[in-house]
Amino acid sequence: MSSKGDLTRRQIIAKSMQLFSVKGYFNTSIADIVKAAGLTKGGLYGHFRNKEEIWYAVYEECGRVWKSVVFEGVREIADPLARIARLIENSLKNYLGGRVFEGGCFLLNSLVDLAGQSPNMSHHVLKGFQGFSKLIHVWLEEAEEKGLLREGLNLVEIANFLVISLNGAAPxxxxxxxxxxxxxxxxxxxxxLQTLRKEN
Amino acid sequence: MSSKGDLTRRQIIAKSMQLFSVKGYFNTSIADIVKAAGLTKGGLYGHFRNKEEIWYAVYEECGRVWKSVVFEGVREIADPLARIARLIENSLKNYLGGRVFEGGCFLLNSLVDLAGQSPNMSHHVLKGFQGFSKLIHVWLEEAEEKGLLREGLNLVEIANFLVISLNGAAPxxxxxxxxxxxxxxxxxxxxxLQTLRKEN
Structure with a gap:
């Protein structure tokens, strides 16, 4: 792909992200995107076959941005509970509080927007959240193996609860x-998180 | 209002609730509502001036349904922490798990749908959530006065966190x-909630 073509593609994704975030996916038309990106319909269809294909590209780009903010400085932290605390801080203070996306969290908004209307697309978003929860679960298991946690905790439940609460703050x-x-x-x-730590 | 008129009004609200919940407010047209309610445009405009007025009536009706489920058997519980536990159970098991509204929680969906597009309407939904949090705060204060809570808790923060987590489960x-x-x-x-209780 030529660098000009690449630039146009990125422009379509950026403008669509803004429109989908604020107006919602179903409420945004191809005509809206064409107008916002300053293109002709033909210019747009040279890059994407339809609105759904644009959404998947936007989702991928949002996921990349989300990861870069939420995992910043996280993986180098040795204590898995401190690592999770940093993940929470990044998610709330830097991602949400930093207003990374106009109109709130694109990922959560997509879930609300798409649930009940597009099973495939909402399943795609859901899988992202499940992956996030799975990673927290793995880190909780690591904390357990290191003897950092109280006995008898349900680690899957805790991981899901963290993701659920983070999501609740977004809207x-x-x-x-x-x-x-x-x-x-x-x-x-x-x-x-501190209440989960084994008392010394 | 005649009982037939009243029935039509309720039919408009019920069908709009379903459409707004699943498709979203902006994505639902007056024509969609007219069709779903089996009316003429004139029949609809005899009851509501515009789509926004319908939304406010739907919101009010949803609030009524939400209250009836979420506060069931709650106020007669003497222990304020047990009262909050029942509120949590009603909200999650009976309201969310009971799938009271098609398409998830109409109230939360509205917040996501409207934020950034209609400040007045999203503020209206937000006020509802703030009222819910305020009530939990009052009950936490009651628990504190009764000596049920550990020292040094931030009760406003706890009340808001409960509402946030409940909301996170919905999408x-x-x-x-x-x-x-x-x-x-x-x-x-x-x-x-149990970790907030004073240890005996």
Whole structure:
């Protein structure tokens, strides 16, 4: 692909991301995207066959951005519980509080937008969240093996609960723009995480 | 209003609730509502001036349904922490797990759908969630006065966190239809609530 073609493709993805985030997928038309990207319909169809294909490219790009923010400085932390705490801080303070996407979390918004209307697309988003939860689960298992956790914890349940709570902060922050939403969620998730640690 | 008129009005609200829940507010047209309710445009405009007015009526009706499920048997519980536990159970097992609204939680979906597009309407939904959090806060204060809580807790933060976590379960359950979502959230929120109790 020529570098000009590549630039156009990235422009389509960037403008679509903005439109999908704020207006929603179904409410955004190909005509909206063509207009926002300053293209002709033919220019757009040279890069994507349809709106669904654009959505998958936008999702991939959002996932890349999300990962770069949420995993920043995480993997080099040796203590798996401190690693999870950093993941929580990155997710709430830097990703959500940093207002990385206009209109809130594109990934969560997509889930709400697509559930009940497009099983394939909402399943795709769901798989992303499940992967995130699975990774936290692996780190909790590592914490357990290192003897850092109290006895008898349900690690799958804890991992899912963390993802659920992080997701819960997104729409309330998007609507209120009140930093208390992510700050308070961070405060309580940190407290919760500490209660899992074995007392010394 | 005649009882026939009242019936038509309720029919418009019921059909709009379904359409807004599944398709979203902006993606639902007056023509969609007219068709789903089996009316003429004139028949609809005899009851509502515009789509926004219908949304407010739908929101009110959803709020009524939500309250009837979420507060069932709650107020008669003397221990404020047990009262909050029942609220959590009702919200997750009976409201979310009971699939009261098609397409997930209408209230949360509205927040995602409207944030960034209609400040007035999303503010209206947000006020509902804030009222819910305020009530939990009052019950936590009651628990504190009764000496049931550990020292030094941030009760506003705890109340908001509970609402945030409950909200986080809604989109993941709507997309996955997996009861583990509400069950695991209930398990961990109950555990969390117990950690707030003063040890005897």
């Amino acid at each position: 309330l922050f998007a609507a209120s723009k009140d930093p208390a939403v992510w700050r308070q969620t961070m405060g309580q998730l940190n407290y919760y | 993941l359950f709507a997309a996955s239809k997996d009861p583990a979502v509400w069950r695991q959230t209930m398990g961990q929120l109950n555990y969390y």
